[in-house]
Amino acid sequence: MDRRSLLLVGLVAGLSFGLGTANGLDDRLAIKGYDPVAYFTDAKPTLGDPRYEYEWDGAVYQFASAKHLELFKADPDRYAPQYQNWCTAALSKGYRLVADPNIWLIHEGRLYLFGAPAGPAKFAADPAAFVSNADANYPRVSGLPEWPRQ
Numbered sequence: 001m002d003r004r005s006l007l008l009v010g011l012v013a014g015l016s017f018g019l020g021t022a023n024g025l026d027d028r029l030a031i032k033g034y035d036p037v038a039y040f041t042d043a044k045p046t047l048g049d050p051r052y053e054y055e056w057d058g059a060v061y062q063f064a065s066a067k068h069l070e071l072f073k074a075d076p077d078r079y080a081p082q083y084q085n086w087c088t089a090a091l092s093k094g095y096r097l098v099a100d101p102n103i104w105l106i107h108e109g110r111l112y113l114f115g116a117p118a119g120p121a122k123f124a125a126d127p128a129a130f131v132s133n134a135d136a137n138y139p140r141v142s143g144l145p146e147w148p149r150q
Contacts, residue, residue, distance in 0.1 A: 030059040031113065034101040036079045037068035039111050045101050059084060079111070082131075083138055087115035089122055092133035096141045107131075 030036070038046035048062025052069040055061075056076045063069040072079050081099075083091055090097035099113030105120040106112070107127050114120055123130045 028055075028058070028060045030061045031081055031085060031099070031101045033062045035064040035068055036061060036081060036111060037071050038064055039104060039106060040079060041068065041071070045104065056080070078109070081111045081113050083113075083134060084142070085113070086138075086142065087119065088112045088130060088134050089114055089116070089119040091137050091141055092130045094133075094137045094141060 033048050033050075035046045035048040038044065046064045048064055048068075050062055052063040052066055053060055054063070054069055054073060056072075057080065061072060061080075063072060081104075082088065085098055087097040087099040097115040099115050101113060103114040103117055103119055104111060105114075105123065107123070112120075112123060114123070
């Protein structure tokens with residue numbers, strides 16, 4: 001490969017890498033970098049800080065503080081969002097949609113994320129059906145094993 005080709009390959013690879021991370025497209029970053037513990041402790045979505053990062057269950061979580069990181073490490077199942085980065089309402093209907101970390105609710109001690117503002121109200125109307133359907137659809141839609149309900 002000549003020098004010009006190598007330069008072009010390097011440039012394309014660099015741009016692809018930069019765009020992927022700059023736009024939050026890193027599939028391993030959980031909830032677009034939001035702190036999962038903050039939903040419980042602060043009752044609001046809060047961006048995490050890369051200084052407080054922890055890998056769990058194939059995803060990288062970021063936290064707003066060292067305290068939140070320690071809480072998560074002690075009990076990740078309690079704080080991790082249900083269905084990872086996916087919208088609960090979409091999963092319950094059988095398709096996959098990346099959730100918006102700003103659209104959420106906590107039901108029976110679990111964090112659920114949604115892709116549209118109407119999601120939490122629809123979920124609240126029949127939470128048992130939403131959870132049952134999302135649990136059933138998760139393996140097929142995500143390509144991952146059955147959702148491990150606690």
